[in-house]
Amino acid sequence: MQRWERRLSDAAHALTNCGETYFEPDLFRRNVNQFLTIIRTVTFLIAKDKANIPDYEKWLSSAIGKYWSGDEVMLWAKESRNYIEKEGDLELFSSLSVALVYSYFTENDASIEIGRSELLSGGIKKLMRLAEAELPHGVSAAAAVKIERRWVANTLPNYELLQSMIYVYSRYRQACADLAEYLGIILSTTIPTAESIGEGEVHQRRVSYVKFSDKASYSKLTHRVEIDRTITPPIWLKDVDRTRPNFEVYAEMAERTFLHFGNHLAMVFVFSENGTILQHLAFTPFDQVDKFIFWRDLAERILYLRAESLIFVSESWVRKDPGLLTPIAQAEILGEMLHVHEIKRTGEVSHKAWDIERVGDQVSLAINDNDSLEASGFPNYLVPIREAFTRIHKR
Known part of the structure; x- marks a missing residue:
């Protein structure tokens, strides 16, 4: 493995730990800090090897600058690493919400923020009553209540935190794969893809659905x-x-x-x-x-x-x-x-x-x-x- 490959592998491990500790606040915080700190050093190590990378500046511009420039989430990851090292922890917020889903369009959803877990049942019943009263039968019959538990960073309020980190990892992994191909080598097969990390059990625990058709609870499962x-x-x-x-x-x-x-x-x-x-x-x-x-x-x-x-x-x-x-x-x-x-x-x-x-x-x-x-x-x-x-x- 190249030095930057090993560091990418370390980042993948930290990201996997983030998913596994999603519902353990203190451990999740530690793993978020670790991931954001480690992932940033991948490009540092690539720069260290620039003498071994032909036309390094040209490759850097085409493989990283072209795709990362102006990217809100990638900029957030860069600044977060600096903040963690110099200021301390990011401010993280955990929320629980329920939303009425009856179309492909998220803007149609009716959402309720739930302050405490014990109020979840009441929120689900409220949205079901709303659907039965306000939606035509042909629409409400194909509806569900979406229950989502999510972490959000105060510096990236419009994005769920774990999905954002998976996105960041995917950008770094793609850059490393491009570099490996550019150098005529193959990126180590032991380094997981972003989608394989994103398909873990945490999604089933983070998001679930109650269907109107049978009032039963469901979660999404992907078989790889x-x-x-x-x-x-x-x-x-x-x-x-x-x-x-x-x-x-x-x-x-x-x-x-x-x-x-x-x-x-x-x-x-x-x-x-x-x-x-x-x-x-x-x-x-x-x-x-x-x-x-x-x-x-x-x-x-x-x-x-x-x-x-x-x-x-x-x-x-x-x-x-x-x-x-x-x-x-x-x-x-x-x-x-x-x-x-x-x-x-x-x-x-x-x-x-x-x-x-x-x-x-x-x-x-x-x-x-x-x-x-x-x-x-x-x-x-x-x-x-x-x-x-x-x-x-x-x-």
């Missing part, structure tokens, strides 16, 4: 599967021309996959600036609430991965407009479609759709040129993603 590099593409996928733009490649693969299996799982592919896959996610939502949760959480990932683009492949029912009184799951089904959407950080959106036709055991696809974004409008579920890309663009 490591890539099997011994697998080669099957014959029916081998001749796909992968030199084309990502959208064209994945649209063709989606079409071939559906025709081969007769179905297609809902899949999301998240890409970096150079076109490589940062994450590949498959999900199977049980109801509309699950979809709200998935796309909101994915928007958070987009932020700390600082992704460049996203492709979403899915089947969907074509339903008769249910209005506001009937839950969408009970609306009349008129047909099936296969969709591929791409959205980029620049705001550019691409879309392709096929009508699914089934006759007995036979299935076929027919291009639907009428299902354009101009005709159907921008999908609501992609709005959180678009907003996340906009925030990245502004940083």
Whole structure:
């Protein structure tokens, strides 16, 4: 390992400890201080090795200056390290809140700050009564109360603290990965990715949901599967021309996959600036609430991965407009479609759709040129993603 690799590994360990002690205030404070102090020294050690890095200033500008300049969270991390070393602890605040969730848009949420844990039950009941009284049945049937415990630093009040540190770590890790590639070496596989740290059990304990449909409590769980590099593409996928733009490649693969299996799982592919896959996610939502949760959480990932683009492949029912009184799951089904959407950080959106036709055991696809974004409008579920890309663009 290079010196800066070992220090990055130390930072990953401190960040993992932050997650594991999230609900132990004093230990969490110590681990936050340790992480912010350690992570800043990664670039110090890189600078120490600049004699061994060809065109160091040029690399520094392209790999760090280009992406970190003007980034509010990265600036906060830098200043926090200086404050911790010279002044003392950051001021941290823990809060407990409940919010009524009934759409993909966080601005629609009705929130209540809970001062004491024993008042949580009352807050949940209050929001449920509010939804039953104010929302049409078709909307409230697909609603949930979100319960969130969060740490916030007084110097970064608009961001949850652990997610902010995961974002900071992701930027440093990417810089180290870029440097390793630049030097013709491979970043140590023992250094965890930001998303693997962000998928720990702390998320289940930090955020939970009570669904209106059954009044039961739920939390999000991600199951991580490591890539099997011994697998080669099957014959029916081998001749796909992968030199084309990502959208064209994945649209063709989606079409071939559906025709081969007769179905297609809902899949999301998240890409970096150079076109490589940062994450590949498959999900199977049980109801509309699950979809709200998935796309909101994915928007958070987009932020700390600082992704460049996203492709979403899915089947969907074509339903008769249910209005506001009937839950969408009970609306009349008129047909099936296969969709591929791409959205980029620049705001550019691409879309392709096929009508699914089934006759007995036979299935076929027919291009639907009428299902354009101009005709159907921008999908609501992609709005959180678009907003996340906009925030990245502004940083």
